[in-house]
Amino acid sequence: MVNKRKRQSFWSLKLREIGTKRASSPIASADEEGLRKQIAAWRRRVKLTNQVESPSGIPLREVYTPQDMPYFRYVSELGMPGEYPFTRGVYHTMHRGKLWTMRMFSGFGAPEDTNRRLKHLLENGETGLSIAFDMPTLYGYDADHERAKGEVGRCGVNVSSLADMKTIFEDIPLDRVSTSMTINAPAPVLTCMYVATAQEKGVPPEKLKGTTQTDILKEYVAQKEWVFPPEAHLRLIRDMIAYCTKHMPYWHHISISGYHIREAGANAFQELAFTLADGFAYVDLGLEAGLKVDDFAHRLSFFFNCDMDFFEEVAKFRAARRIWATAMRWKYGAKKQRSMLLRFHTQSSGASLTWQQPLNNIVRTTIEALAAVLGGTQSLHTNAYDEAWALPTEESATLALRTQQIIAEETGVPSVVDPLGGSYYVEWLTNEMEERAYRYLEKIESMGGILEAVKTGYIQREIAETSYKRQQQIEKGKTVIVGVNKYITTQESPIKTLKIDNAVQKRQIERLRILKDQRDSRKVKESLLRLKSTLMDTSANSMPAILEAVKARATLGEIMAVGREVFGEWKGPEAF
């Protein structure tokens, strides 16, 4: 091998900086000398036998003191809320000034079922919408496709055409509510459907507020709802970034998601590192589209998981803000403060919910929601207690919303910004999270970037390894899950759950038949032909052609089929 001197990456420079900081011992004052003696004496007195690790495997001391971070500097590492490096929060007054958005992930059955649920939640104090789509929609198949058999409306709402999208938002004022859509591979199509729905209601795209998830990179490693090869999806995302930056100034076109990475089995700092790596890849993509970093970076948003590891979660959120701000400023040369803000949505952990003793899940969700709030989230979904069994009932979803409302209105937690800041433990753990994330970021860059790391299966293997280890810990009883491997009840009493009827599929198929009967099929054909030639020309922006096809009443499946024809489908690396 040629011995080539490599240019130092930004991440390795950051790691070196941390190393230097650690090595430099500050001048000991009399007070610090006293502290050192006190701690040494305490250690002699206290018998310490058991080794304890955080759930991510970080060894933990019994107690943290200033001695654990003699290099800690308030101004450079924390700063004030709403100011660089934003460790303490992205806004000056955080939840005291404005509560987080209560955004419940909802969607099931046919569009009218979901429309009713959305209106119910809004009437009960929800402050933002979030739509869950079913598997056929997520994979870009219509309800009448062979592969959709048995899956329509089961994991979310089915959307096969613009008509379905319009039904979901019937009687909902799109100029006043913000909508998040958990859609990735077909994100451009669903965005166009939302735009068309709004336009028909007289709301122009420039007024629309909301988010499409669009984060395909984490699909390849975690949720695995991809359609095309990575390069094709990234090109479509590039088009979306450019289009939305120009026409939809309030739209978050990508929600860079750690949630699914965590659910797939990653630990807290893996979630942090892989999510940020994906985030920086999207910044690169925007730059590649010819945009300036300060023109689009502020529209990138994040989406994290909040699991049961209370302090790790808080530390993770704080570290995420600091790393993003630091890299946006120094690696990407962002000048505007808004480009440096890591704003995020949080969902309490689905994987932490247990099928056994489901009422325990209310307690889990409460603890996770509290950590998310203390970590400075901008919006929050709280899982319902029955979600290890099925999609939530109206009753359980309402209770989950109430959980947030109780935290917001009764605990006093929102009154003070970053109340855990300054805790020796939390600050130390924040630094740990940061350093471990930098190590992964450096490793990924040295492998040739995130796309390489995804295509070779490196990230997937890292996640699977952690997930298998955790399962083994559970099997051995070293990791306790109440009701699952300890405090087991022999007789579980069943709970009432939401059932999705097969009639939903029949109804959706019938609707498609009528739609195809009534629409101008020549217009549809022409729009799909134009779309095909646009997709084949990599320098073209595909969004206008997709919007045109949507408006001509081409279905989701038909539009995605054009993509499948042009780009082919992705198989993914060997997973086992």
Add this chain to the structure above:
Amino acid sequence: MAAHVSLQKPAGKQRRIRILMAKPGLDGHDRGALVLCRAFRDAGMEVIYSGLLVTPEQVARIAVEEDVDVVALSLLNGAHMTAFPAVAKALRKTGASDIMIVGGGIIPDEDKRILEKEGITGNFGPGTPLKTIIGHIADRVEKKRHRKR
């Protein structure tokens, strides 16, 4: 955990259990399936993984081509009542009804009874210990091999 131990030391010439782990549907939630692949292998089985997004017919074809004893199906998308019986049907169609099927996922009790009638057993829910799943598979294979002798 007798089944686990006996698997790692197969008696005499008896071949190791060959198992196909499959997700027959539009479902990318493979955390459980991947954990099971490793657990089956660690328990001494020969494991083949279908990968994602295979159809029930493809699952049956792989099962026959790979000459497996067992097909383990995992779905978390609520489509088990359509997809699992479809795999059973496809296996029957190819004359491979001797291949056993076990299932797992989020499967309500009332569905379990129907699946059992199709010969799909186990139907383990979230939180099931790995040894329970492995023991169930080993028992079924053992019983069947015993009947053949």
